[in-house]
Structure formats: C-alpha cells, structure tokens
Amino acid sequence: MSLGAAVVLAASACAPQPQSTAKAGASDTGNCATSPSLHQQGQLTIATDSPAYAPWFDNNDPSDGKGFESAVAYAVAGKLGFGPDKVKWVVEPFDNSYAPGPKNFDFDINQISATPERAKAVDFSTTYYTANQAVLVLDKSKYAGATSLAALKDARIGVQVATTSYQAALDEIKPSQQPSVFNTTDDEVNALQNGQIDALVTDLPTVFYLANAQVQGGKILGQFNYDHGTPEQFGLLLGKDSGLTACVNQALAALKTDGTLDKLTTTWLSASANAPELKP
Template sequence: MSRTRIALAVSAAAVVLAAAACAPQPESDTGAAASGSPDCTANSPGLHKRGQLTVATDSPAYAPWFEDNTPSNGKGFESAVAYAVAGKLGFAQDQVKWVVEPFAHSYAPGAKNFDFDINQISVTPQRAQAVDFSASYYTADQAVLTLDDSGFAKATSLGALKDARIGVQVATTSYQAVLDQLKPSRQPSVFNTTNDEVNALKNGQIDAIVTDLPTVFYLAGSELDNAKIVGQFGYAGGTPEEFGLLLPKDSKFTTCVNQALGALRSDGTLAKLTSQWLSASANVPELKP
C-alpha cells in the first residue's frame, strides 16, 4: 500500500509546549487553558468518545505494520506509533480502543467512528478535501516484487519493466506511481487485498507487484518462497510519499495529534521505532527511468 504532503514544521519550542498542552495533569497543577489552545486531555470534547482514544485500521492488519493481525498488542510499526502518540497525549494503553476501518473507506467524506486512522495512508490533496491529515510519521518509497524465475527479475531500470503485467492494490497511490514512473504498456491490474496480489503473482496472472517497500520486504520474507525484490523508486521530482494519521475533517484533535508526533520526532522515538520495525531498506537498488 502507498500514500504526499508538505510536512508541518514543529519547532523545539512548540514541542515543549505540545507535551505540556497534551498530557493530562493533576487537577491541582492545571491552570486555565490559554485562549485558543486545543483541549488534548482524555476528557476532550474533540474525542470520538471521552475517556478513550479510538484508533482505526484495516483488517487483516499486515506485518511489518502490525503483528499477528492484532493491532492492540503494540507490536509492528504502526501499532507502536499509535501507542506512542497515545502516550504523549496522556492515554494509558488500556484507554486505547481499536476499531476496523477498510482502507478505501477511511478517506471518504462523512462522519467517522474514530479519532485517527493509521493504515499506511498517503497524504494527497484529493484525500485532504474530505479528511484531516497529521504531519508525516513515515516517508516511503515504492518497490517492485517479482519471482526469481520471472523474466523481469533482473530488471535494473523502470524502463525494463515497461511490458510487465503489474499488480497494485485498490485505492492506493501505487497505481498512480506505476502510471507516472513505470509508464507501462498496459494498465495495471487492481486487486482488493494484498493476498489477492500475492495469489495473482503465484498463479502467473501478473509479473510483479508494486507497493511500499516495507510491505514488499514482508511479502518476500513471509508470503513467497521464491520472491525477488527488483528495486525501489520514488516519485518524479523527488517528491516523497508520506504516511499521515487520518482524522475526521476539521477534527478538534488534529492539532493535538500533530503536537504528539512533533514530540516523538524531537525525542527520537519515531526514528527508533522506524529502525526497530522497518530497518530492512538497505541494499535494495534504486530503479531509474
């Protein structure tokens, strides 16, 4: 899966203020909120349900983003990030409630039953018309996965993949990345789930899968016995693809989440979690046109 936006700049001073503003404090230590400051406490009226942080993702939830299809266990990059954000906001682990939200539904207009959704959702201007996005918590390249015996296994450029039958997942930005960067001679095949893509590759219906690099690593290591990671590529002009937390449009909690992410970036937590769960991006060749 894959997902672009201009990241919000968070100054060191703002991060310090964020931690103070967001963490619930003992009543005796809590003064009057500054005019216009967001209420980032567990009792905030901006929450979907007061007293808990409601977090959404799709099901099944795949590694390395989640482990054992159990978002609530804190394992996997996105589960760990969600709980880290919750912690910066002052929520205990048992105050985090997970709900299921299909990927393609998450950025559709309308009411939401969550405070934020974390599901490798790329920030795009089109999606941002209907929902709010946080600052980026991960920047991802696309990658090409095929089989060892494929005629495209030894491709060293995007041009060498022009005639490949490419598979992508529905409603992801991988589809547009394929059109813009690979410029294939035939339309990509679109599948509902990652499992459908893998089965199509195994059955010879497609020659390669294009999705984000961490997911390619997972598929190559866990779902396919004879997988070959052909290479990775970014976007024209060097514009990164960034994943953001998705919130309801005009959510009163968007500022709170951005403050929490700023604090996690400043104190090194995001870098640490990225290294822990998504560390295998080295030694993958970059595919040029």
C-alpha cells in the same frame, strides 16, 4: 492508495509499555487527554482495517503493539497522555475512512495516503511515513540475486500507468529498454508470473503485500529512494476539523524530534520487512 501487507516479520518487539504522560501540547479545545473532541472521554479510540497485515501490524491484532503502525499508534497515544490500557481499537474499512461524515474514532492509522482530494472530507496529520519505491522479482529469476539498481539495467521492468514508479524506474534504474506499462496491479502481477517482465517496480507498501499475498514465489529485491514526482506519504486520519488534529501533529513532531519515529521505521519497515536498500 494503500494496500495491506502480509510480510513475515524477522524481528521481534515488545508489547506496548506505558508511555510518558507528558502532554504533547494543547489545542484550542484544551488539554489533549481531556479534550471534548475525544470520541469517548477517558480513552483514545484508534481505528484500522481488518485484517491488519504485517509489517504494519502483527497477527491481525493491533492491540499488541507489534508492527510499525501499531507501534506508532501507541507512541502517539503516549505523547497525548494515554497509556496502553486507555487505548481502544475499532475496525474501519479503508475505503470508508476518508468518506465525509462523523467518525467513531479519534484517528485512523491504515497506510492512508494524505491526498488533497481526501483532505476535502477529513483531516490528515503531518506525515509519519514516506514510502520508497521497491522492486519485486520472482525468487527463481536470474535477477533474484541483484543487489543494485545497475544490475537491473537489462531487466524487463513493469510499472503501473500514471504512477510515480514509471519515472522512478527510468531515472534510477535507467533500463536499456522502455518499461512496460500496465493498467492495474493485477495486470502487472500476471505479467510477472507469466514471464512477460522480469521485475515489477511500485511503492514499498504495495510490494510488501504483493510478495506475500498475491505473487507466488515473489521476492522483495529491495527498496530505493526517489525524490521526484509525488511520493506516497501516510498521515493519521481524523474527522474534518477535528479538535485533536493539532494535538496529534504535536505528538508526531515530538516523536520525530526524539528519534522514536526513525527507530520504529528501522525496526519494522527495514529490518523486519527484509527490504534492503538498492544502491545505484
């Protein structure tokens, strides 16, 4: 599952600069930058939804290189041998992206969780982001100043049914009362705004969105790691059996090895999103 996020960025970043033209490697279709699998020769076609929200993008303009996913997309493009002037962005609605059939892009980047069910119809790259759990409160809540999970022990916690968040709340927050379980995100939001719960626990990308698009007076209290359950892992989406999948995986591996991916994550999803780590 993926929701957009509307967070005002606190940090500033430069527009995309020309990346190294060193190739990430070759797939069985040949050189990555000249692969016959490209949607259009001579350019890299990248898709995302519209509107494209912060902190993943900036001002609904994926082409400016600002925001985590825009920056990652240009970094991948550089490893594949495409400078910023050779990248073309197209709009692809989230729900359409993982539908079976031909694609009008080379890869889609849109907080798309790589799930076995979706992978039956499309290819996913290796992960470029694993979402932490996060806590959302109201800015007038008595818990708005909490800086640790222990400070939430007596809070009334709300989670969505059949999610990792339920067990994460039990194991990490260890609340003194059982978390309230809701069928939908809307139900959680209503409960928070109506005072039925003190805090809402869900994955960090969803918290980004809720705090700025749905919850009036919402405050992102912070994020915390949870190693159990099924984490939300985002991958670049490609057409099924794409000849570019191996190239994209090699590009991401290079970005992980040289530290670029960690740097972009810190820049856009930690500092910029103002989501501090909640210690035990």
